[in-house]
Structures are given as C-alpha cells and as structure tokens.
Amino acid sequence: MKQNDQYLCSVVIPTKNGGDLFERVLKGLQAQSCWKNVQLIVVDSGSTDKTTELARKFGAVVHEIPPEQFNHGATRDFGIFLAESDNVILLVQDAVPNSDHLLEKLVAALEEPGTAGAYARQIPQPDADILTKRNLNGWLTGRMTREVRRLTSAGDYDKLSAMEKYFFCNFDNVCSAIKKPVWEKIKFGRINFGEDIDWAERILKDGHAIVYEPDAAVIHSHDRPLSYEYKRTYVCHRKLFRQFGVHTVPSLRPALYAWFRASGRDILYVMGHEKRLSQKIKMAFKVPILNLLSVIGQYRAARDEQSGTEIKIQGV
Numbered sequence: 001m002k003q004n005d006q007y008l009c010s011v012v013i014p015t016k017n018g019g020d021l022f023e024r025v026l027k028g029l030q031a032q033s034c035w036k037n038v039q040l041i042v043v044d045s046g047s048t049d050k051t052t053e054l055a056r057k058f059g060a061v062v063h064e065i066p067p068e069q070f071n072h073g074a075t076r077d078f079g080i081f082l083a084e085s086d087n088v089i090l091l092v093q094d095a096v097p098n099s100d101h102l103l104e105k106l107v108a109a110l111e112e113p114g115t116a117g118a119y120a121r122q123i124p125q126p127d128a129d130i131l132t133k134r135n136l137n138g139w140l141t142g143r144m145t146r147e148v149r150r151l152t153s154a155g156d157y158d159k160l161s162a163m164e165k166y167f168f169c170n171f172d173n174v175c176s177a178i179k180k181p182v183w184e185k186i187k188f189g190r191i192n193f194g195e196d197i198d199w200a201e202r203i204l205k206d207g208h209a210i211v212y213e214p215d216a217a218v219i220h221s222h223d224r225p226l227s228y229e230y231k232r233t234y235v236c237h238r239k240l241f242r243q244f245g246v247h248t249v250p251s252l253r254p255a256l257y258a259w260f261r262a263s264g265r266d267i268l269y270v271m272g273h274e275k276r277l278s279q280k281i282k283m284a285f286k287v288p289i290l291n292l293l294s295v296i297g298q299y300r301a302a303r304d305e306q307s308g309t310e311i312k313i314q315g316v
Helices: 021-028 051-057 072-082 102-110 129-139 152-157 162-168 195-205 226-246 252-273 275-307
Strands: 008-013 038-044 062-064 088-089 115-123 145-151 175-179 209-219
Touching: 008 021, 008 051, 008 072, 008 102, 021 051, 021 209, 038 051, 051 062, 072 088, 072 195, 088 102, 102 115, 102 175, 102 209, 115 195, 129 252, 129 275, 152 195, 162 195, 195 209, 195 226, 209 252, 226 252, 226 275, 252 275
Parallel strands: 008 038, 008 088, 038 062, 115 209
Antiparallel strands: 088 175, 115 175, 145 209
C-alpha cells in the first residue's frame, strides 16, 4: 500500500468487547497533539458490545473478522497491511494513553537511524492491587531509563544466557511502534502468543535497533481470575522455552520451597504497604494460591514443550 504523507502514523488496535475502558483509550487517542494526522484502524474479532460502534464514532476504519480467525501475529499483520503510514503504532484495547504526546514520542523514536521498533512504558491502573503495582513497576516495561538495543555481531548474542536473550529481545505490543518498510520484509507471522518478542529477535538479528521509550507511557494492568493467570503463565513459559530455552522451574521440590518463601515475603509486603484491611485479607489468601499456580504453570510449560505434548489453551 502506498505511503500516505498526510498521516504521521497509523494506529492499529485489535478488539473484542472492549467495554467502557476502550472508550477511555479512544478518548486518550483523540486528545493526542497529532490526532489530526493519525489514521485509526480497528480489527474486531466478534464484539457483541458497543466496541465497533465506538470505534467508528471516533473515526476508525473498522474491519471485522470471525472470532476463530483471530491470531496475535496474523491479525496484527492484517492491520499493518491496511496502514497508510510508514509509522505504525500497535495498541491493545485497554491501554490508555498517559499523555497527549504518546504517539509523537513513539514516532520520534522510530525516526532514529536504524530503528525498526519502539515500545512504551506501562503504568498500573490507579486501583490495581499493591503487588500488581510493585511487580509491573519493577518489570522491563516499567523502567524509567531509556534503552536502545542492537546487536554488534551474531556471536555476541550467542554468548548470552537464555534469560539474557529473553531480556535483550523484550518488546511489547501492548503499546509499540514499528516501521512498516521493515515489517514488509519481516512480518509477525501466524503466532498464537508472544508475537512481539518473536519479531524482536528476528529484527535484532537482521541488524535493526529497538528502542524502549519510557517517556511514552500507557496505563495498563489487570486484575484477572486465578484460572486466567495460570493459563497465561503456562503459554508464556512454553513460548519462552521454545524460543530462548528459558527454564525457570526445572524441578518442583526446590521450587515449592521457593514458593513458600516468596509467598511469605509477598504477604509481608502487602501487610506493610496496603492500607485497606479488606484488601489485606483478600491478598493474604490470594497470594499463596497465585504463586503456587505460577510455579506449577512454569514447570508444566517447559516439561510439555520438551516432550512435545500438545495442550490447547484458549482465551489468552
């Protein structure tokens, strides 16, 4: 598709039943300083609420696909194909812009020589629980320090440990930006989960740079059911083992001891930092279960990936 010079960037959002939070995302986009020069593309996979109506109200071009056709990599590839700008911003339906310069900051990062992709900082929702805030702010997408990553040689990458490779290739499509001309050569592909880090590794190996831009930020966090947290941990760690060889829980016995200690530390953290008594009680019960499911999910993910066991996980 020919580049349209009237657009500073094209924003692509995959959606399904975005609800009220999606309206906040759209209002945050509409408040962007460059909004008049932004193309908005929504690829919806079967919403039954007001998601598509809202998107059109805010000027989006909406493309609807059957729910069974949704795929984290391929659906984003479709949206990028439709983009008329060389600068494509990928966003999820619940990531609210934290300022009216989000898009400009990401586009500026893309304009640096050799850069193929950039991604934004994530800030927890104000009502997120105390552990979610701690964990997200301490993770790779919560850092305050800007970073540009590129490989000087393939040999340097090969020397990294499995976990170092994972950290080096970190990239997050919760809010990211990519150069469409680079994507035309290296697409996401049909990938069910982790399409962002998969793409990032291939991009870096091809000699391009990736920028982490903390001055561009979105408000994004979740309070998910325990069952969902387990499923997400499982599919995430299958992907990490398959791609990088990351094996965080090789055996259960020492991991269970670590679970006991970590749960104790987390409960003490909650008691010391959470002011609401009801939340303290809730988290005291939730934390050990959540941590146990995380340990089991990590263990089973690598084990099943090693053995080639096929497990269908839906809704992640």
